[in-house]
Amino acid sequence: MITSSVLGDWEALDSRSLEGEWNGLVERSAANEIFSRAEWLRAWGKSRTRESCPHMVLLRDSGRLVAIAPLMRARRRFLGVGVETVEFAGAPNSDYSDFIFEDPRYLEPLWKIVGRQAREVDVLRLQQVRMESPTCRFLVGRGGVIARPCAMGLFVRLPECPQAPVEAYLKGRGLRKRTVLRIEREGPVELIAHEGPEEILAHLPVLFDQHIRRWAGTRTQSFFRHESIRELYRNWASELGERAAFWELRLRGQPVATLFGFVYDRKLVVHTISFDVDYYKFHCGLYCILTVMRTLRERGIEWVDFSRGSEAFKFHFADQKAVNYEFHGLQTWKARCAAGGVLAAKDLVRRWPPAGRMARALGYGVERVETASA
16 A cells, blocks of 8 residues: 655754654665765755755655655846746755665656646756666656756776776876876875864865865855855755765875765765866875775775766766756646757757857866766
8 A cells, every 4th residue: 555745844864763764765875975865964954055945756665765856945046037846956066866765666656746737836956867767768758757867977997906007997088197197296295184083074064175275256156155054064964974974085194176976885975076277287285086086995985986077187087977957847838938948049059069168168067977877
């Protein structure tokens, strides 16, 4: 017998019994990512990075939790027009989002409930679904849903030997060994792994400061200028325990680069990297990535996922590509005009190079997404 219920507040995720059920389902599902776990979403919800209300659908079969739609109701603006949305909880800070289910046969009843929710808002907006996910295959071609690739990610499997030469970690032709190792000529270099909530919390301000200074004076200011984002990282450090990972690279005792990510299921997900702009010429960020990668096999980590985004530095270290999809249901005329116009403009920018160059000149980020079929 299939029954459903809805969680309408973030505090519901504080329940240890529900957390155990939730995470057990995540581990049995195709959505087995850190971003789907209860503690990650709980940390995100407590940070209030967006004005939102959780609307998480739980599906039970004979009392056993078998599917979850981890959704929220929120608001967005398209072309200056405010619209009400149903989105995955954690957006836009989640690199991967999905419905959580132990068997694809539960997708149909779950989707019917989500569809009823979506009729109450302007836009159903489900982003960052992996192309390989059963959810992606389920939604592509479904009536009333616009499906499109939205982001490309890069990942790599680490060399099996932890002491593999530097060349084994460098991919492509864009980065030479002597370039990435140049910093070693400047003085003693030390990589420090900050472990445990207290130690990470004590050193997070280094990441905040580096990132703010790195992006100062650019068209895209650092997101760490907002207290809610700083609080989000502090919440991750507190809630995730050993799954939060933070490294600091020091040159002559001075912090010159930082890397924050998540360790889960034999994988490091690189979430945020920064460096001290005063040491830019020493390629501190690249050296930090390389040095961290060379320590991971000893910790039982086999993969490094640089997550969504096609920044050039990722191609130096990763050689496998993945595509994320987004799905839009435009429920009202206001949504069709505003959100539909934005989607059409994004498609034009990606498909017509002159439009892409113009968008970049105006300071808009144009995500690189390779054409792929789900």
